[in-house]
Amino acid sequence: MKEKINLKGLWIDDLEKLLEELGERTYKANQLASWIYDKGSTNFSQMTDLSKSLREKLSSIACIDTIRLIKAQTSELDFSKKFLFELRDGERIEAVLMWEDDRTTICVSTQVGCPLGCAFCATGKMGFKRNLTPGEIVDQILALKDHRPTHVVLMGMGEPLLNYENTIKALKIVNSELGLSFAGKRITLSTVGIPNMIKKLADLTWRIRLAISLNAPNDQKRSQLMPINKKYPLNTLLEAVKYYAKKKKLRLTFEYVLIKDFNDSEEDALELSKLVRGIPCKINLIPYNSVPDLPFEKPSEEKITAFRDYLYPRCPTVTLRKSKGEDIQAACGQLCTSIKS
Numbered sequence: 051m052k053e054k055i056n057l058k059g060l061w062i063d064d065l066e067k068l069l070e071e072l073g074e075r076t077y078k079a080n081q082l083a084s085w086i087y088d089k090g091s092t093n094f095s096q097m098t099d100l101s102k103s104l105r106e107k108l109s110s111i112a113c114i115d116t117i118r119l120i121k122a123q124t125s126e127l128d129f130s131k132k133f134l135f136e137l138r139d140g141e142r143i144e145a146v147l148m149w150e151d152d153r154t155t156i157c158v159s160t161q162v163g164c165p166l167g168c169a170f171c172a173t174g175k176m177g178f179k180r181n182l183t184p185g186e187i188v189d190q191i192l193a194l195k196d197h198r199p200t201h202v203v204l205m206g207m208g209e210p211l212l213n214y215e216n217t218i219k220a221l222k223i224v225n226s227e228l229g230l231s232f233a234g235k236r237i238t239l240s241t242v243g244i245p246n247m248i249k250k251l252a253d254l255t256w257r258i259r260l261a262i263s264l265n266a267p268n269d270q271k272r273s274q275l276m277p278i279n280k281k282y283p284l285n286t287l288l289e290a291v292k293y294y295a296k297k298k299k300l301r302l303t304f305e306y307v308l309i310k311d312f313n314d315s316e317e318d319a320l321e322l323s324k325l326v327r328g329i330p331c332k333i334n335l336i337p338y339n340s341v342p343d344l345p346f347e348k349p350s351e352e353k354i355t356a357f358r359d360y361l362y363p364r365c366p367t368v369t370l371r372k373s374k375g376e377d378i379q380a381a382c383g384q385l386c387t388s389i390k391s
């Protein structure tokens with residue numbers, strides 16, 4: 051028997067094509083999309099505004115697959131929650147929910163593992179298994195819909211710009227009013243910064259927020275932490291970043307993981323402030339979250355505050371990220387579903 055087509059992850063143009071093949075009117079694609087993404091339906095029999103014959107045709111050739119929740123953990127420190135999901139082929143990914151003020155943010159994965167192997171990151175240690183499909187990316191949000199997330203960040207496992215087509219397709223669904231209706235300003239893509247992909251993103255007609263994982267104030271230190279920096283050094287990265295900011299008229303975020311005795315000195319702060327001068331940006335400091343078997347440590351509270359206070363008058367906006375879910379390994383860079391031995 052032919053395997054059924056999974057409709058989750060298909061968008062209006064794909065659904066129109068399918069309807070045409072079934073000899074149906076293409077305008078029904080909007081209704082179908084609204085059932086799958088807005089109402090989160092997984093069963094054709096619920097789609098009562100579609101004719102019975104169409105529902106029967108659809109159930110004979112298609113399905114609406116869902117990822118399977120395996121485990122949910124709640125942090126005792128801040129009540130953030132980590133969710134482990136199993137995909138159709140048995141691979142596993144994680145998503146995280148965090149609460150702050152009136153925001154509920156869902157942190158979503160885009161790959162199983164990550165090929166970039168940053169020295170400080172648990173996902174990087176895991177190695178790369180495969181890209182997520184658009185449906186698997188969207189489904190993390192659909193699965194946690196009852197928590198009513200207000201913001202989506204692509205900061206889970208993987209590098210979204212190395213899974214560009216699937217990530218963009220998923221974001222189209224997340225952004226559209228026929229889909230999950232998250233305004234672009236409520237969606238943030240975090241990336242190490244692949245320059246040609248950032249430019250491609252800048253040329254799209256819709257816009258989302260961009261966060262760049264900078265993590266070091268110069269090429270020498272950044273290459274030690276992030277091997278990708280040897281391929282795309284800071285000058286090419288920052289050129290693409292400026293293009294994005296100008297084209298989209300948006301302020302960017304630079305993420306900077308603070309690591310004890312590596313990038314946490316006053317000189318580092320000064321160099322960092324000079325590096326980003328002239329770029330409309332916010333710097334988000336993330337104190338390092340521990341990862342088993344990695345040699346890095348978080349700086350002391352005094353050192354973290356001193357770094358922030360030194361940076362602050364020299365940069366337009368500096369924020370210090372409160373770590374979430376560190377006790378359940380749900381904090382930045384701690385997501386990992388298996389360690390390669």
Ligand code: SAH
Nearest residue numbers: 171205208209240241263305338339382383
């Ligand atoms: N691959 C993308 C998105 C996932 S990583 C990226 O690198 O941007 C999300 C964020 O977690 C990045 O800013 C990364 O620098 C940070 N991160 C990774 N490991 C970390 C750790 N151990 N402690 C704190 N932040 C970490």
Ligand code: SF4
Nearest residue numbers: 164167168171174208
């Ligand atoms: Fe991949 Fe991001 Fe981790 Fe680097 S920090 S290994 S790019 S997930």
